[in-house]
Amino acid sequence: MTESLTQQLLARYRHLALHNENEAATRLKVIDHVLRGVLGWTDDDISPEEHVSEDGTTTYSDYILRTANTAIVVEAKKAGAAFNTSRGQRRIKLGNAFLQSELGAAIVQARDYARKLSIDFAVATNGATWAVFPAQRHDQVKFHDSSAFVFWSLEEALQENYQEFVDLLSREAVISGSLERALLGRAENQVENRKLNSYFTANPRITQHNPVFPIIEDEVMVAFSDSIVELPHESFEKCYVATPESMKFDHKIKMQIARRDSVIGGQIARPMKDRDAQALYERVVATGKKRRPLALLVLGTVGSGKTTFLHYARKVRLAEFFGPKGNGAHPQWAHLDFLNNPPESSATDFIYRSLRDYINADEFLSDASRCVEKAYADEIRAIKSGPLARIASSEEKLNEKISDFIFNDYQQVTPYVDRIIKFATLTEPFFLAIDNVDQIEDEEVQSRLFTEALTIARKLSVNLILSLRPATFAKHRHSPAIDAFDFESVQIDPPKISSVISKRFSLVRFLADGKKGEFTAENGARVLVENASQIVDLLQGSVLGTEIGERIEVLATEDVRLALRMTREFLERGYTNQGRAIAFHQRTGKYVLPRHEAFRAIILGTKTVYNEDFSPIGNPFDSRLSVTRAQLLRLYVLSAAVAYASDAKFRFLDGLTISENLRKIGFGDPYTEEVLADLCKHRFLFTANHGEPSISSSYIPSRLGGYVVRELLANFTFLENTLFDTYISVPGIWNELKELSYRIDAERNMVNRTRLRAQRVRLFFNFASECYAPLIEESQKRGLPFQWCSNPFAERSTDLRGELSRVLRSARSTFKRSRQLAAQSLSQSPDYADIEDPEDLNVVQHGATHGSI
Structure with missing residues (x-):
């Protein structure tokens, strides 16, 4: 605010007070x-x-300051009104005695205007005195126990305590939560526990484990493990996927899937492509032949397969060059x-300790005559001719002293590792x-780790391969440790999720082939499985090429580890009547689990009940x-981003x-920053x-993010x-919503229960829509x-109506079908040949409550 505006306002107020001008003139x-020039409204x-x-009565408020985040009633009185009751006190308790004054009135x-309009904050002013207070509270604190912030004169507000006045009541401050913090002690106004997962924490009608899963559990755990690097060569090669997923315009959500910027300038090798892979391996081989150290930076997002790529390069591709049929070299x-690094270490x-363990486990490096003695040859020679020359005639004593010398180095770790590895690099690469430097959260620890790892690599003259997330490299790319090394960069693009899952199913089938087992079907009958690979075929057909597989791919957002975990957990907890499923699969060659x-x-x-903290997908309906x-x-924010991305450019x-x-x-920047961080955390952005x-x-x-906005907002299961x-x-x-949930739990008729569940989803959708409406109204009013x-x-309302109609139709038809299946179950007949609809197989036992139809 300029000094001239301050002087003008002070002069105007003095003139108004002197001439006893009315409220309209004061305003x-x-x-x-x-309001406009000083506070920025x-x-x-x-x-x-x-x-x-x-x-039935109508009055008028003088001003309402309103944004999507807040609203304030401003009650104006004429200049000169006697508002100086407790002059000098900034915070005034709104007790009965104070409220008897003219300012109190x-x-x-x-306050009364604000309450009628459901507005939480209000201001009373005569142009000079400004009293700011909470008009209504939601934290059980009474109005008379609340306090007002009062600036007693225009000189105080515009000169003496100008910054305090602006920090409390300016638009920029208010939209960042200044009134809540100053008047209520916190910005949050959701203080009650109003989340259904606090009241409904179990779902007793749902069987928690797939009865077939134990037959192939070991094979699934091996094949769908986050890390497959310890698998035998044949199994490992079956799992490796080298084809990167291409970025494209997604026809279903009509949104451009854009590629993120590279953190490295210039050309980067992408070894998931055959041409770049061949060039990379030739570069590594050349390094081995010429004994010239290589510095390789492997970049890739979380779950993109950096670790798998490194082990594949070592176990499979480089073995072709360095193995028995290759050039004869045996690289170490x-x-x-670093996930295995103890926090205190x-x-x-x-x-160094890891390298010593590696040396101990290697047949050549740990061999005394072939490696250790040769690595210490110079020291042994010097010891024999120097300090131990007097006992050179006693070979036993001499060897004992030399052994003590080497063992002392071994115990100190560093000198022993230095000697052995420096010797090893003389003959072999x-x-x-x-790996996994980026999994360490502490940035200071990361930086120190960078420096120390690079220093050791240079000291030992070894080929260094550093695996990082691009975000981690972006933080440290200008650090001295990075600048001191001449890196060649490799970008690991995540493979297509469906290809990865297909490969893992192939490995499960390979491992389970010929295995026998049995399980108890839903009707109590014992079912024998002659070949467990038959179960794998059934489960694979329920995932690959289906809506389930597409959902896994969408939810994983190119994170292979997450996709594997979701598939593994789904296989373990797939709710289906497996006996009928296997019979149907044997007869038709297909079976799809209820989506x-x-x-x-x-x-x-x-x-058993959704909680964002434990789910692979975040909650778009609660910014927390x-x-x-x-x-x-x-x-x-997500909806706007998706709308922008709908443009092909x-x-x-x-x-x-x-x-x-x-x-x-x-909404001020503190809200923006937190929302953006959460959207990235949950992989929406x-x-x-x-x-x-x-x-x-x-x-x-x-x-x-596109699927949430364009499809999942109308998905019954998601809502x-x-x-x-x-x-x-x-x-x-x-x-x-609570009453409906209790009724759903108590209802035994599947059709009636489904009808209540549809009613609950519709009520929630409408609630969320009403919460969203003020954001749209403000956007339109302000010409965004x-x-x-x-x-x-x-946009999704029509889709939801169709979805709820489908759910109710399905409930009615499956209820009819379940009666037939129940009658068949009573006969204990294992013959399921008349089953036509795979979706019906899941109905008999699993009448739904909180989240299953």
């Missing part, structure tokens, strides 16, 4: 200018003379996984692979800011654009440069599960770009 000449924010109607009037390859200690059960199992992970007006901010959405538009509708999410970053929506971990801010809707004005709930 026009002072209050309007303070815009015309779009200010609503003057708004109707306040209740019980204005506060009560503003020490793979160090330094990087140097871990590296030595590769030191440093809603599969999707539900994937969403829940290891829990504990602020009611900000509850749908995740979805609001889309590259990225700038974080500053996101921040600017959120500020326009009333990615930063274009692989760095940490911030307002200065650029963002790309993931395929998962029914996520509603359990969503805060319900409206008391009436909260009570209705169209990408910020689209309403995903309105």
Whole structure:
């Protein structure tokens, strides 16, 4: 604010007070200018003379300052009104005695207007005195126990305590939560426990384990393990996928899947492609032949397969060059996984101790005559001719002393490792692979680890291979440790998830071929399985090429490890009548597990009721800011990002654009930063440069983010599960959702239960839509770009109606079918030849409650 504006306002107020001007003049000449010129409120924010109607009477509030995040009633009085009751005190308790004053009466009037309009904060002012207070509270604190912040004069507000005045009441401060923190002690207003997963924590009607799974459990655990690097050569090669997934315009969600920027300038080898792979392996071989150290930087996102690639290169491809049929060389390859580093151990200690363990396990490096004595040849010669020359005639004593010398080095670790590896590199190439550095959260530890690992590699003259996430490299690319090394860069693009899962199923079939087993079917009959590979065929057909497989691929967002974990957990907890399933599969050659059960199992992970902290997919309906007006901010930002990505020319959405538009509708940067961080954490968005999410970053929506906005918002299973971990801010809707959930639990008729569940989903969808509406209204009112004005709930409403109709039709038809199957089960007949619809196989035992149809 300029000094001239301050002087003008002070002069105007003195003139108004001197001439006893009315309220309208005070508003026009002072209050309007303070709100706009000093505090930064815009015309779009200010609503003057708004109707306040209740019980058939209508009055008018002087001003309402309103954004999507907050609203404030401003009650104006004429200049000169006696508002100096307790002058000098900044915080005034709103007790009865104070409220009897003229300022107190204005506060009560503003409070009553605010309560009628369901607004939480209010201001009473005569142009000079500004009293800011909470009009209504949601934390059980009474109004008379609350306090007001009072600036007693215009000089105090605009000169003496200007920064304090602006930090409390300016638009920028208010949209960042200043009123909540100053007047309530916290920005959060969701203080009650209103999440259904706190009341419904178990689902007793659902069998927790697939009865067939134990037959192939060992094989599945091996094949679908996060790490397959310890598998035998034949099994390992069966699992490896070398084809990267291409980026494309997704026809289903009509969104451009953009590629993130490279963190390395210039050309980068992509060894998942045959041409680049061959060039890389030739480079490694040349290094081995010429004995010239290689520095290789392997970059890839979490779960992209960096570790698998390194082991495949060592076990399979490089074995072709260095093996018995190759050039005769026998390279050493020490793979160090920093996930195994104890927290109290330094990087140097871990590296050296790991290298000593590697030496001890290697037949050549640990051999005394072939390696150890030759590595210490110079020292032994010097000892014999120097300190131990007097006992040279006693070979036994001489050998004992030399052994003590070498053993002392061995105990110290570092000198022993230095000698052995330096000797080894004279004859054969030595590769030191440093893996999972990026899994360490502490940045200081990461930086120290970089420096120490690179220093050791250079000291020992070994070939260094450093495996990192691009985001980790982006943090340290200008550090001295990185700059000191001349790296060649390799980019590991994640393989297509369906290809990975297909390979893993092939390995399960290979491992289970010929294995026999038995399980108890749903009708109590004992079912013998002559060849367990038959079960693998059934399960594979339920995943690959189906909606289940597509969902796994979408939810994994190119994270192979996550996709394997979801598939593994789904196989273990697939809810189906396996006896009928196998019979149907034998007769028709196909069987698809009910997709809603599969999707539900994937969403829940290891829990019986959805909780975002334990699920592979985040909750778009709750930003977990504990602020009611900000509850749908995740979805609001994600929806805009997906809308931008619908343009085929889309590259990225700038974080500053996101921040600017959120500020326009009333959300400050602290909210923006937290929402962006959460959207990236849950893989709905990615930063274009692989760095940490911030307002200065650029963002790309993931395929998962597109599916949430364009498809999952109308998916019955998704809505029914996520509603359990969503805060319900409206008391009436909260009570209705709880009542419906109790009725669903008590209902035994499947059709009636499904009808109640559909009613609950519709109620939740409408609630979320109503919470979203103010965001759209403010976006449209303030003229934001169209990408910020689209309403995903309105766009998906028709889809949801069709989805709920389908669910109810399915319930009625499967209820009829279940009676037939129940009658058949009573006869204990193992003949399932008349079953036509695989979806019906899951109905008899598993009548649904919280999340299954």
